[in-house]
Amino acid sequence: MIWHVLKKLAFLPFVWLLASPAFLRAESAPPFMLMDHLEYWEDKGGKVTLDELPHDTNNWKVNTGSLNFGFTRSAFWFRFELPPHLVNRETLILLFGYSIIDDVRLFMPNPDRAGYTVLKIGRNYPIAGRTVQTQDLALEIPLSHQLPGRTFYLRMQTQGSAQFPMRLMTFHEYFRYAYSSSLVYRLFMGSMLIMILYNLIFFLVTRLISYLIYVVFITCSTLFVMSTYGLAFLYIWPLAPEFNKISIPFFLGLSNMTLSIFNVVSLRRILRKKLTRNVLYFNATFGLLVTLSCFTIPYALSVRLATAQTMFTAILLPVIYVNLCREKYRPAYFYLLSIGSLALGAVVFGMKAFGFLPHNIWTEGSAMIASASQITLLTFALADQYRAIQKQNESMQKEMIEMQRENIRLLDQKVADKTRDVRVILSSIQQGIFTISGQPPRIDDEFSGHLESMFPEQTIAGRDPVEFLSAFSQLSGDEWDQIRSVIVVCLESHRFNFEINDALFPKQIIRQVQGQAKRILQVEWSPVLWSDESVGKILVALR
Structure with missing residues (x-):
């Protein structure tokens, strides 16, 4: 296959020489x-x-x-x-x-x-x-x-x-004829290759499945047209005459199938219309059956089925697009414009195949002209649809940003209200309450006002909790070292650690200050849990 293509390429300069203007003027x-x-x-x-x-x-x-x-x-x-x-x-x-x-x-x-x-x-x-x-x-x-x-x-x-x-x-x-016709064929194949690469790049960038299906549709349509004009047999599968016999209904069936699926995927409003959606799915299934049947049924029957389905598709799609245009659905206008050329070309091609129209330059070129026009217009339609989707996404993003800003504002307001409520409670409750967090553990800035009245002579915020409590307690240094270790172990770990070490926290502390009578303080130790059941803080209440 590769050697055959290389021989063709080697022959091109000779063909170009023969097809030069000097030769053509002979x-x-x-x-x-x-x-x-x-x-x-x-x-x-x-x-x-x-x-x-x-x-x-x-x-x-x-x-x-x-x-x-x-x-x-x-x-x-x-x-x-x-x-x-x-x-x-x-x-x-x-x-x-x-x-x-x-x-x-x-x-x-x-x-x-x-x-x-x-x-x-x-x-x-x-x-x-x-x-x-x-x-x-x-x-x-x-x-x-x-x-x-x-x-x-x-x-x-x-x-x-x-x-x-x-x-x-x-x-x-x-050779004069071959030179002029080859220019048309090269223009067609080049433009189709550009369309395939253009839409493939769009798919890789946007990841929209409609572009991938459209690339498959362009490829199948291009191979169908090349098969019709003998180009595929010459350049792609010159050594496979058996496949060349069935290539026209094979790619025609695939084109009808992918075009039906493409319309369902790209025109979102079709998804809301059950009857239209089912008809397109049926047409796609029938196209797949036509493609597969090429290997089992006679060519004369498969090409009739493929041609008849193409004419049916060329009539079906304009009806769908006209109904969508009546609903003021913008993409349908572009699709109707693109399918108009395909419908005309398909009807002319089918009527010529069945013998109702004569063979001339217009009927013979109907497939190529219709395919190129439809694919070009559909590419513009997809680009316009993508632009509309981008605008819609930008509008939605702006709305989401505004909603997020409003939610943040409301959340900040709620936090401020809760913080104010907590401060009111802490300032009025008749208990000494503070929280411990961090590594190494420290007393947080928020604590009850009663705690300051209980210990007016000490600085509270930011202190080591063990150092703060041991300053007026009769517990030994070893006992406070053990309490410090328990606090370190419990903070930022699962609540299970706090529960098994709860007995090691002192529940009473005898406060003895020089010149004052002894006082017994009841101490409660409670974990403040995060959403993952870990201990974020330890709340201590003295009374």
Whole structure:
């Protein structure tokens, strides 16, 4: 595969040289519309050989139309003679304007009048076997076989839509045509690649799943269009003719599936409409079934199903968008604009495939034009939707910031009120109350007013609690060291430590101050717990 691509790239400079303006300006005869100068005979069984063809002129029909027979299992035989003004000038190219014909066989009369030389081309044969290796179906008629007055025969058969537009042109004229068409194809593929990368980058930045689904949809749509024009067979899977046979319904089914899912995900209002949502899910499921069925059912049936579903999708989506537009839903306007081009292209493509429209430059290019227009417009629609989401998020963020500020203000007010209440209680309660916190333990700044009246001669806030209590107690130094250790262990640890060491806290202290009578102080030790059941402070009450 890689070697094949490298060979193609190596051949590009030669093609560019041949397609240069100097080469294109070379004198050449204009294309000869062969389909207007031939006769055809329909082989409904598809088994007649060259020797078994009827010779009676009444059995052959003179073509007066566009050679579009729609979906049929018949094989078609054509006979023609080379026009005199093209004979023996240069190599001739027989170009077929429809790149997805399964089997084309050209029977060229030999110069010695002994039989025919058979050239084969089509989707049933690999690219390597073609005499003209381009995305077009084209056969080379060399000078040696350009015999005036001799009859050439063509046999064509396909499981898809039987469309057989053909032109006869000189080698120079063909390269002029190939040069102009290649510019269009390169522009299309380049623009689709840009759209894929653009939306992929947006997905990586925003992480919005709608962009990822849209990238898959663009990829499937691009591969479908490339398959329709023979580009995928030439550049991506040239050695896989079996897959190339089913590539059109395969990617068409995937495109319909991803487009339906994309609409459900990107248009949030659809989620509120149960019927619309279920119809899109059904269409997506049917698209998946069409894709999987390509490997099991005949191509003729799968391509009919895929084409019919595409036409159904092209009608369904505008109806949904119009209803959303009636509800003044802004994204629906952009989606309606984008789907309009797809709907028109899909209807034209389907009617051409079923034989209701002739094969010309507009009907043949409908798939490419519709796909490029829709993808471009949908990309703009997604960008506008993202901008609207950003504005909505910014508005919500501002509201949340204002709410947070208001909540903080209310919380500060509540804290201030509670603090004031606590201070009132501490100033009026007839007990000596203080709290211990931190490592090493210290008495907090908030304590009761009665505690100051009990110990007017001492500084309280910020002192070591053991040092403060031992200053007027008869307990020994070892006992206070043990109490200090218990306080250190209990603070900032689980309440279980406080409960098992509760007995070590002194419940009574005999206060003895020089010149005063002894007083017995009752001491209560209580833990102040945080939300994780840890002891944040120890409350001490003396009375």
